[in-house]
Amino acid sequence: MRIEKDSLIGKSFPKIDAAERATGRAIYIHDLELPRMLHAAILRTDRVHARIVSIDTSAAERLPGVQAVITAKDIDNVPFGHGKDNSPLKGDKVRCIRDEIAAVAADTVETAREAVALIRVEYEDLPPILTPEEALREGAALIHEEKENNVPFTYDYSHGEVSAGERDSDVVIEETYRLPYVAHCCLGTCGIAASFDARGKLTLHSVTQVPFLYLRDMAAIVDVPPEDIRVIQVTIGGGFGSKLDIYPYEPIAVHLARKTRRPVKLVFDRVEEFVASPTRQPTEIRIRAGAKRDGTFTFRDVDFIHDNGGYTSWGATTPFVMMQCFSSLYRVPHVLMKGRVVYTNNPYSGAMRGYGNLQATFAVESSVDLLANELGMDPLELRLRNAQEHGETTGQGLVLKTCGLRECLTTAAERSGWREKRGRTETDRPHVRRGIGMASMIHVGGGAKIYRSDGCGTILKIDDFAGVTLITGASEIGQGSETVLAQIAAEELGLQLDSIKVLNNDTDIRPWDVGVHASRTTFVGGNSARLAARKARRKLLAAASQQIGIPADELDLRRGKVVRDSDGEVLGDLAKVIRALHFAEKHEVVVTSHYYEPPSVMQDRGYKGDISAAYAFATQVAEVEVDIETGVVKVLRMTAAHDIGRVINRMGAEGQVHGGIVMGLGYALSEELHVEGGRVTNPSFREYKLITSPEVPPIDLTLVETLDPDGPYGAKGIGEAPAICTAPAVANAIRHATGGRFTTLPLTPERVFMVLRR
């Protein structure tokens, strides 16, 4: 019998966990039950800026079924968060509408909520600061009195000399763009269950995307040694960056569990999810940019302000990613960027898919079309003139070992019929115009070294029957990493996907990983899995060689058999080789491990350096119809070309792109969390408009394979990229259709109508 060589890489595989989820078996935090478990609820403030005069919890404590009530005075209220400016419960002052005042653990959720409603708080209101402009004003009140000012972080970046770029410019444009608050809208809301065992060790059933950083940070907040904390991720109902930080509700659950000595679960309802979860940063970006007559870009000069809200999360570091766009999306010799993150009494923002790059790319790609207009050039030609080639190093020091930008541009243009459609905006209806617009993006595709390690560990165990358990540090948040990693292990070991079990949710078992962020899991977790599997492969081939008497380098593993590499002739059964190794020969079992660290560097103080092992590129083209009487925009078709390095799971990659584009369409057209007077005024899916199924246009997708030298089989990250350049492509298309300048998202009918009326 012979077995042909075949490969799993690049084929389509349904997610290995899909049936568990589709049949209702998967256990989300909402579904988790632990023996004697209590339910918690949080009292949040109804003020945006106030001193707390008194908190009266007596009525809540008397309510039957209430097991514990805590306020700031009951706990060691350790400061935490990226700016160490947040605390689990607020005792002296509230700084935004989501501030936590007290928490209750009770026998039922209903009782916990009823008790919360009985807590009385007396406040002394302070004047709210509701815009960054007010916060930056001379003499503005300090939102955090212990800080020097209302600007917790500033980011100054430059390469080249902007004044030299200005001298070289034949045209210069300037515009200011305003980007809204948007919410992650994970269908599964946030939650946690905390429990202490008899030895005082803490188990957290969590939805975190970053279990190891979470564990370390949590240890300090709740004063439990980190080695005594076990984080078990339940099935996570969507992440998109929302679970990158610890938020106050999590240590609150731990404090309640400690006080009651019972497991405590706390789950957000939808209103709480909208009001009390992080958002994408609302950002105002002023950009000035120039070009020579032939279209060569000369400079970019950017100023932006993030409305940080009342506290800083990891989201305050989004300027790191924004500067990659400003410095390195197209070749620009002179770039200056000043970013300020400003406290206000608004809800605070966090990490969200794309991590600042949606805002930055909207500004840059809108300005590229403005330049094209000034130059009288086709926007495609202008972009091609400035697109980088493979092997270039950008002004920021990003080394583009592979760069599919040109191929993305030309592919998206060809497949969308760009040249023909660009020439015509009229339709057979006088009030309806057609337009076509494009935008590209650059994003990290090989991890991002913002911690001392950007690595991922894998342990691979093969049982006596050739069943493989892949124990990985990498987390599954619905994106499909589990399946990609299983595919990689199966590929290396010549097995079918069904032979691989993935264990990826328990910090007591898995090796370290930095977490799901920066589109890094396929690249970093994939390389880690691949190298651990290769070690196992070598061990298996050596054992087979000894048993069969043929040199190991003449053998291969295919479909669970040991074969002669040259002709596929089956020489033995892999499971028998393993059992012989275990029981007859050396009494060895096959367990290997590998910790993979990507070849990237931390950036210097000027933010220079090759922060990622690879960079992903994409171009998206939007075709729209605009009703100029009503302002209604219909997206007719999206054409996307994504440089993914190499496809591992085609179905999964397509799913990431589709989902990202539709999220990007929401950002472009409909989504905005309204914050008025510091309060969220549309905390429901009725008023917060997600794109729904009938609004999704046909999406034509090309996955461009540039074969990255360091990626697993050549792959680069794809998680965030698809959401990044959708909105500017749509805005550029609307501009093409109507000639209007669109600087503020979302482009709702009212907004489009008002711009066109001017």
Add this chain to the structure above:
Amino acid sequence: MIEIRFTLNGDTVSASVLPAQPVTQLLRETFGLTGSKTGCGEGECGACTILVDGQAMNSCLLPAALLDDREVVTIEGLDAPDGSLHPVPRAFVDAGAVQCGFCTPGMILRTVAFLREHPRPTDEQIARSIEGNLCRCTGYVKIQDAIRAAAATLEGAAGAREP
């Protein structure tokens, strides 16, 4: 408390319910059927969709008292007695229509009801059929693919049964 008797996934069951108690809570807490999800609690997301007398309904808005004498099917009751996947979830799995999966049981039950009414749906009908079910992960593209594939499978099976 109100006493009700109804058919739940083929079994006759009874329960005592409060007048305003939502069906989702009854299913999840009394019967342990956690496949019905509460995504919003106000009938906007469809994650709680179940079948009542064959009709897809948002169970979060439905008072449990109204279930008396009705026939309820949840995601847990969809599979064949031999445990094999029903053609609709099968199609969702195979088409890549499941990412985080929180919306999936609701999407599937909505689709089961839709395909009974529209065995040969157009693409536009398919896109509209899940208008009331939100998904943040997939962009709906592969969900629509799954509905199309499930329609073909069910129609093929129906065709095979015809003489």
